[in-house]
Amino acid sequence: MKKIFFLYLILSLVACRKETTDKTNNQLAVTDQEDTLKTTTKKNHQIREVKKATIVPKLDGNMDDPVWKEVIWYGLDQKWLGEDYTVDDFFGRYKMVWTPEALYILVEIKDNKLYDQNKDPLTLWWDDDCVEIFIDADNSGGNHQFSNNAFAYHVALDGNVVDLGKDKKPLLYNNHVTTKRVTKGDVSVWEFEMIVYDDTYEEGKVNDPVILKKDQQLGFAIAYNDNDGSKERENFIGSVFIPGEEKNLGWINADVFGTILLVE
Known part of the structure; x- marks a missing residue:
């Protein structure tokens, strides 16, 4: 028992x-x-294929690189802020290619007056003429106003690159985006090399950039801040249609970005 x-x-x-x-x-x-799950809020829209470059474009502000002849133009034609404008005041378009190391963007802007009132690159940078590039490395969408979930790079006429950091203060990101601009008359040609970083980026630390590859999707939009001499910018013209009355959302919410698909 x-x-x-x-x-x-x-x-x-x-x-x-x-x-x-x-x-x-x-x-x-x-x-x-639960710790590793990342919520995706974005619904893909304006899906555009971006071709891989076999020869890296030279950043010289010209359009004569062979790769630029192989890809099509897209318009900067969506008014996000400001009054109606005429083609004499503004016209914009862009092209894109990629390599594993970076995205390359060619932008042509017709602007009858280039204006840079703030010599300090960290003061009211959005009220000067500048190209603004929005990038979301994992195309997840969501809020990025004071985080590195996505970036909104303001590229000034002098080449300085500004976005808000996690501390809610403006920072220079000149090592993220390199540019060359050539202006003839009222037409400016900008060439950009943009190294892509994801949401693990930490300011002041060593960060590994994203290695780009075929079939990768990224959130993307591009815009131009136009000011012909006013205290504040007069127009904000983007590449993506944003529904509703409030269209100045890209610097806050990556859901409004379009989607680029990397192809060979």
Whole structure:
């Protein structure tokens, strides 16, 4: 009888231990999934294919690189802010290609007056003439106003690149975007090389850029801030249609970005 009792006791302890272990392992699995799960809020729209460049474009502000002859223009034609404008005041378009190391963007802007009132690049940078490039490395969308979930690079006439950091203060990101601009008359040609960083980017630390590859999707939009001499910018003209009355959303919400698909 005693032997039967001890055998029952041993079997009960083993079963109890197994149940506890299974519960713990299951709970850990759930916790790990919750920690690594990233919510995607964006619904893809304006999906555009971007061709891979076999020869990297030279950043010289010209359009004579062979790769630029192989890809099509897209318009900067969506009024996000300001009054109606005429083609004599503004006209804009852009092209894009990629390599594993960077995105390359060619922009042509017809602007009858280039205006840079703030010599300090970190003061009211959005009220000067500038190209603004929006990029979301994982195309997840969502708020990025004071985070690195996505970036809104304001590229000034002098080449300085500004966005808001996690501390809610403007920072220079000149090592993210390199540009060359050539202006003849009222037409400016900008060439950009943009290194892509994801939401793990930390200011002041060593950060690995994203290695771009075929079939990768990224959130993207581009715009131009136009000011012909006023205290504040007069127009903000983008590449993506944004529904509703409030269209100045790109610097806050990456859901409004279009989607680019990298192809060969």
